[in-house]
Amino acid sequence: MIDSGTPILRIQNLNKGDKWYYSDLELNPDKYCDKGDLLYAWSATFGPYIWWGKKCIYHYHIWKVVTSDIIDKKFAFYLLQEITEEIKKAAHGVAMPHMTKSGMESWSVPLPPLNEQRRIVEKIEALTARSRKARAALDEIPALLDQFRQSVLAAAFRGDLTTDWRAQNPDAEPAEALLERIRAEREEKATSTRDKSRLYKDWEDLETPSSFKVLDTWLKCSVGHIGNVCNGSTPSRKEDNYWGGSIPWVSSGEVQNNIIFSTREKITEAGFKNSSGRILPVETVLIAMIGEGKTRGQTAILRIQATINQNIAAVVLDHGLLSSQYLWHWFRYKYSETRRVGSGSGPQALNCQRVREMPFILPPLAEQKVIVERIDSLLGLTKNLEAQRQTTEEDLDHLDQSILAKAFRGELVPQDPNDEPAAVLLDRIRAEREQLGGGKKRGKAKA
Numbered sequence: 001m002i003d004s005g006t007p008i009l010r011i012q013n014l015n016k017g018d019k020w021y022y023s024d025l026e027l028n029p030d031k032y033c034d035k036g037d038l039l040y041a042w043s044a045t046f047g048p049y050i051w052w053g054k055k056c057i058y059h060y061h062i063w064k065v066v067t068s069d070i071i072d073k074k075f076a077f078y079l080l081q082e083i084t085e086e087i088k089k090a091a092h093g094v095a096m097p098h099m100t101k102s103g104m105e106s107w108s109v110p111l112p113p114l115n116e117q118r119r120i121v122e123k124i125e126a127l128t129a130r131s132r133k134a135r136a137a138l139d140e141i142p143a144l145l146d147q148f149r150q151s152v153l154a155a156a157f158r159g160d161l162t163t164d165w166r167a168q169n170p171d172a173e174p175a176e177a178l179l180e181r182i183r184a185e186r187e188e189k190a191t192s193t194r195d196k197s198r199l200y201k202d203w204e205d206l207e208t209p210s211s212f213k214v215l216d217t218w219l220k221c222s223v224g225h226i227g228n229v230c231n232g233s234t235p236s237r238k239e240d241n242y243w244g245g246s247i248p249w250v251s252s253g254e255v256q257n258n259i260i261f262s263t264r265e266k267i268t269e270a271g272f273k274n275s276s277g278r279i280l281p282v283e284t285v286l287i288a289m290i291g292e293g294k295t296r297g298q299t300a301i302l303r304i305q306a307t308i309n310q311n312i313a314a315v316v317l318d319h320g321l322l323s324s325q326y327l328w329h330w331f332r333y334k335y336s337e338t339r340r341v342g343s344g345s346g347p348q349a350l351n352c353q354r355v356r357e358m359p360f361i362l363p364p365l366a367e368q369k370v371i372v373e374r375i376d377s378l379l380g381l382t383k384n385l386e387a388q389r390q391t392t393e394e395d396l397d398h399l400d401q402s403i404l405a406k407a408f409r410g411e412l413v414p415q416d417p418n419d420e421p422a423a424v425l426l427d428r429i430r431a432e433r434e435q436l437g438g439g440k441k442r443g444k445a446k447a
């Protein structure tokens with residue numbers, strides 16, 4: 001496997017993987033596949049494929065299925081799909097099912113007349129074209145739901161969802177007064193020198209809170225104004241006595257725009273004492289500062305007391321004057337912007353100071369709760385739609401499988417008495433094989 005030469009087709013490439021290896025070897029012609037060849041991946045992600053790419057060397061986890069001219073290639077493709085479904089059912093619960101060459105060659109299959117094979121293919125393709133069209137429509141739903149979620153959050157943080165509430169509650173405590181109460185409560189609860197210095201520094205260094213230009217009763221401030229921002233620590237993995245205890249420990253991979261009721265791992269008292277973390281209270285809001293894929297910038301709410309790793313920022317709201325779910329929704333709304341805030345030449349990362357500096361829109365406390373209720377009500381609709389989409393996809397899978405099952409039970413198309421019988425086909429196959437094999441006779445096939 002080198003960087004240039006003849007492409008080597010692996011199972012990953014059959015499944016649209018774009019990482020290719022090449023070879024400079026010159027092999028026998030049967031070691032190559034070309035456009036239109038019928039292939040079968042027989043290990044892990046397995047099943048039949050029609051290859052539409054250029055000439056390749058095919059990997060040993062792939063078979064090339066060479067059909068006789070009296071067997072329709074597309075019929076063979078769909079027949080192999082049906083066999084694959086049977087293999088998967090038989091291998092239920094096995095991590096990596098596979099098929100042996102001898103097992104495939106000895107598999108008992110129905111063989112209709114050639115003309116009927118073609119009619120079966122035509123009918124299968126007509127029916128599955130409908131399901132493909134339905135799948136294409138279903139594939140668009142996740143993006144549409146994401147757009148809807150963002151439009152709901154945007155409306156919420158513009159104040160559109162609570163226009164009627166503000167008209168009915170003109171005397172609600174304005175955000176400016178609320179922020180002063182938050183500051184006083186935080187100052188009173190700041191028992192450590194570190195927390196007190198952090199609080200004073202936030203008010204000195206962060207952007208000065210200002211009236212939100214759209215709504216008189218709302219305030220624009222920073223995350224550092226409304227909560228204490230800190231990160232956690234990971235006890236040494238080399239010390240077995242630090243792990244497997246009773247203290248919940250959150251990794252950044254568990255922060256997935258979710259609510260955390262339990263953690264994958266727990267640490268011991270010794271592990272906690274030998275780390276720089278702290279036990280965070282219930283309703284603390286977390287945001288992942290680093291992580292693979294889409295992890296960075298995702299958020300969560302703690303519904304348990306827990307400690308966290310160093311790649312998570314925690315916003316502690318122990319003053320009770322801010323809705324944790326409101327902040328959680330705010331971080332979800334600002335997800336794309338948050339990911340652009342990261343620094344560094346490698347994978348972009350946040351840090352606690354950048355989280356403190358993030359802008360935040362503060363409405364009155366009573367209005368926060370109404371906003372959360374209305375967001376949750378609207379976003380609940382997307383959960384129902386997503387569940388319906390998944391159910392419909394499963395129904396389409398069952399439909400496609402039932403089409404194949406009917407096809408190979410002889411129930412999909414009518415039979416034509418004028419078709420050449422399958423027994424004659426089998427005799428011709430046997431004769432061809434004997435001719436290719438130098439006259440050596442094979443066992444009699446069964447019609």
